[in-house]
Amino acid sequence: MKPSERDWESRLTELPLGSGGFSVRTIRKVKERIALEEKRKRRKKLPLAIASLLAVSLAAVVFRPQIEGALASWLGPGPKPVPVISETETTTFKIGYMYGSDDFMEKYGKPFIIRHPAVRFAFAEEAPLTVDIVAYKEWLERERPDLIQIPLAYLDDLSAAGLLAELDPLLLRDGIDEQGYHRPVSQVLREAGAGKLYGLADTFATTGLFYNRELFAARGIPEPSGSLTWDETLALAAQFAGMEKDGQPVYGLSFGYRPGLSSNVMSIALSLGMGMTTADGSRSSLGSNAWESLWTPFVQGYRDGWIANEAGMERGKNYAMTELYKLDPFLTGRSAMTFQSNDYLRNIEESREAIGFDADWGILPAPALDEAARAQGQAMEIPYVLAISAGSSQTDAAWELLKYIMSPEQAERRSRTAGHALYTVGQQSTDAGARETFFYEAAIDPSLSLVLHEQQTSPAYQALYALAAEEGRARTDELLSGALTVERFLEELDRQAEQALRELAAQEEELP
Numbered sequence: 001m002k003p004s005e006r007d008w009e010s011r012l013t014e015l016p017l018g019s020g021g022f023s024v025r026t027i028r029k030v031k032e033r034i035a036l037e038e039k040r041k042r043r044k045k046l047p048l049a050i051a052s053l054l055a056v057s058l059a060a061v062v063f064r065p066q067i068e069g070a071l072a073s074w075l076g077p078g079p080k081p082v083p084v085i086s087e088t089e090t091t092t093f094k095i096g097y098m099y100g101s102d103d104f105m106e107k108y109g110k111p112f113i114i115r116h117p118a119v120r121f122a123f124a125e126e127a128p129l130t131v132d133i134v135a136y137k138e139w140l141e142r143e144r145p146d147l148i149q150i151p152l153a154y155l156d157d158l159s160a161a162g163l164l165a166e167l168d169p170l171l172l173r174d175g176i177d178e179q180g181y182h183r184p185v186s187q188v189l190r191e192a193g194a195g196k197l198y199g200l201a202d203t204f205a206t207t208g209l210f211y212n213r214e215l216f217a218a219r220g221i222p223e224p225s226g227s228l229t230w231d232e233t234l235a236l237a238a239q240f241a242g243m244e245k246d247g248q249p250v251y252g253l254s255f256g257y258r259p260g261l262s263s264n265v266m267s268i269a270l271s272l273g274m275g276m277t278t279a280d281g282s283r284s285s286l287g288s289n290a291w292e293s294l295w296t297p298f299v300q301g302y303r304d305g306w307i308a309n310e311a312g313m314e315r316g317k318n319y320a321m322t323e324l325y326k327l328d329p330f331l332t333g334r335s336a337m338t339f340q341s342n343d344y345l346r347n348i349e350e351s352r353e354a355i356g357f358d359a360d361w362g363i364l365p366a367p368a369l370d371e372a373a374r375a376q377g378q379a380m381e382i383p384y385v386l387a388i389s390a391g392s393s394q395t396d397a398a399w400e401l402l403k404y405i406m407s408p409e410q411a412e413r414r415s416r417t418a419g420h421a422l423y424t425v426g427q428q429s430t431d432a433g434a435r436e437t438f439f440y441e442a443a444i445d446p447s448l449s450l451v452l453h454e455q456q457t458s459p460a461y462q463a464l465y466a467l468a469a470e471e472g473r474a475r476t477d478e479l480l481s482g483a484l485t486v487e488r489f490l491e492e493l494d495r496q497a498e499q500a501l502r503e504l505a506a507q508e509e510e511l512p
Contacts, residue, residue, distance in 0.1 A: 084396045085116050091397055096124040096145035098384065104149075108405050111413060115404070133157050133457075144391035146398040150199065152192060152382045152450070153457040159198040165388040167197045170399050181406070182424045184380055184444035191446045199387035200406050204422050206380050206439050207271060207341050207366040209233065210348075212359050215250060215336045219243060224364055227374050227443075230268065233337065233367045234297045240336050241306040253301065254308035254335035256344075257327035261302050261309070261479070262472025265295055266465060268339070271379060272369045273451040276464040277501070284501060286468060287494030295486045303480050308335055325351040333359050339366070341381075342439045345420040363438045377443030379452050460504055464497050471496065 085091050097104045101123045109121050124143040133154060140148065140163055150158065158164050171178060178186055178197075185204050190197055209228065216223050221239055228236075237252025244250060255264045274294070276286055285291070301307035308329045313319060329335035331351045338344075351357040368374040386405060388398045404410055411423040422439055455461040471493050478484035 084400050086118055087116065088118060090118050090120055091116070091394070092120045092122055093147060093394075093398065093401060094122050094124060094143070094145045096140070096143060096148035096150075096389070098149050107414065108401075108410075111410065112401060112404055132459075137161060137163065140389060141391065144393075145389050146392040146394060147401055148387050148389050149384045150387055151453065151457055152188070152201075152385050153453040155189070155192040155199055155385055155387070156194070158387075159193050159196070163390050164198040165390050165392070165395055167200065167388070167399075171197070174403070176403070180408075180425055182422075182440065184446070185382065185424045187444070188380060188382060188446045188449045189385065192450055199385035200402060200424070201382045201385050202405055202411070202424050204380055204382050204424060205341055205343070206378065206422070206442060206444070207339065208344075208438065208442070209337055209339055209364040209367060210330065210344060210361060211337045211364065212330065212333070212335065212361050214359050215240070215243075215245075215333075219336070223362070227365045227378075228367045229370055229374055230272075230294075230367045231297070234301060237301060237337060238304070238306050241304055245334055248334055249305065251308040251329055251335045252306040252337060254329040254338045256330070256338060256340060256347075257313040257324045259309050259312040260473060261298060261476050262469050264339075265298050265472065266469045269294060270452065270455070270465070271366060272373070273379065273448050273455070274369070275455070276461055276468070276497070281460055282501065282505075284464065284494050284497035286464065286497050287490045292486055292490055295490065299479050299486055303482075321350065322354045325355050325357075331355065331357045333357065342422055342436070343420060345435050349420070363435065365442050373445075373448075376448065377445040379448045380444045380446075381452065382449070460501060463500050463504060467497060467500055468493060 095101075095104060101121075104123075105121065113119050124139075124145045126139070136150075136154060137158065140158065148164075155164075159166075170176075181200070182204070185201055186197070189199060189201065193199070209224075211224060213223055219240060221236070224236060233253070240250055240252035255267075258264070269291075274290065277283060278285055298307065302309050310327070310329065312327050313324060325331045325347065328338075328347070328351075330338040331347065332355070340347075348357065348361070366378040368376075368378065386402055388395055388402060392398050406425055408425050411425050414421070415423060420436065422436065472479075472489075475484055475489060479486065479489060
């Protein structure tokens with residue numbers, strides 16, 4: 001900087017205080033210098049301010065508990081949150097439950113009261129065991145229970161009518177991750193609710209093909225694997241024709257202590273979702289090629305002896321479980337395969353001690369109807385759905401009850417008394433070696449699962465199912481002797497079914 005440029009600064013020291021002030025030029029220079037210095041100071045302070053802000057933010061995170069504690073001590077205790085269910089004032093739930101108050105209290109009510117001593121339960125009158133959805137809706141609107149147990153097949157109708165509370169907002173509000181529920185169960189429930197969740201199920205069931213590894217090895221047949229169709233299953237079973245063990249026949253396929261041809265064919269048809277009427281429900285389809293293709297190989301298998309047809313459980317007679325185990329060819333080591341639900345795991349476990357069953361065995365998925373069905377997966381049974389009635393006056397409290405029912409704690413408690421049931425929560429972490437794991441890994445077709453439940457609540461389906469099972473039972477001897485062909489049997493059955501449908505239609509017309 002040139003000396004002349006600093007002259008205005010030197011003049012500041014030349015003028016004594018109070019001598020009349022500075023010239024305009026000097027004052028302007030002073031203001032310019034002051035502005036320049038302020039600008040430099042601000043530039044220096046900005047990085048420091050940012051660094052300070054970051055430091056304070058970091059300290060707030062690291063020392064958050066201490067800060068919150070200090071604030072709490074300065075501000076004093078805030079109001080305690082009011083519990084949804086009072087621990088002192090009585091909360092009474094009205095329950096709509098199909099299986100009776102004793103069953104509900106044993107499974108859910110008593111353990112919930114232990115946690116909430118002021119809770120009481122009342123039960124809706126005549127919780128309906130009915131297939132009449134109209135009557136069911138009227139009952140629900142009249143009784144207005146808080147928590148209701150409903151058939152899965154009713155979930156779509158009741159939710160569409162606005163009679164059930166949607167659960168998604170409650171799950172979201174409470175931060176409950178639906179991934180904690182067995183995914184196939186949630187898929188079925190959401191499909192029934194048009195994408196939304198209107199109910200939860202704490203248990204489910206499914207079926208499998210149990211097989212005896214030792215008998216396959218003894219017969220020199222490769223052990224089955226993957227998902228089979230029923231044609232493939234029956235072809236395997238036929239390879240055991242004529243085999244014996246300790247002088248007794250060995251079967252390729254059996255059905256426990258209920259060996260009857262008719263009942264087993266119909267139970268398989270049910271598991272496959274086979275319809276019994278045309279799409280509009282006006283005509284029977286029991287005489288179709290699909291039904292003939294199902295009946296024919298089973299009649300052949302019973303006739304040739306590779307499907308077990310020994311004397312089984314007599315209707316109306318009481319048996320000890322040990323006696324029933326002795327009537328089961330698979331549990332006596334004389335059946336290569338048996339088609340059973342997951343509950344059969346308990347029979348296998350108990351039969352080890354009761355009758356000495358010790359075979360090496362495995363499980364396959366339930367056989368599919370055909371290739372297309374094999375790719376989709378098998379059906380799942382959901383015995384019931386627990387939902388909150390839209391007419392409940394205490395939705396939040398009912399949700400607390402439903403959350404407990406669906407908790408891992410509750411699943412663990414129930415598994416101690418019913419270990420082989422399949423629970424929607426808490427059991428995905430089952431020991432990898434446990435047999436139940438297979439049923440959690442099975443591929444499930446949600447649409448097929450819903451079809452099965454819809455069929456079971458259809459009056460026409462129930463009527464034709466009972467007709468086919470009874471007629472098949474009455475004419476089993478004729479079918480097995482060859483005196484009656486499958487084709488003729490189904491033609492006659494089809495005519496009877498048509499008459500039954502006409503009678504049902506007439507009854508419906510007479511209703512008010």
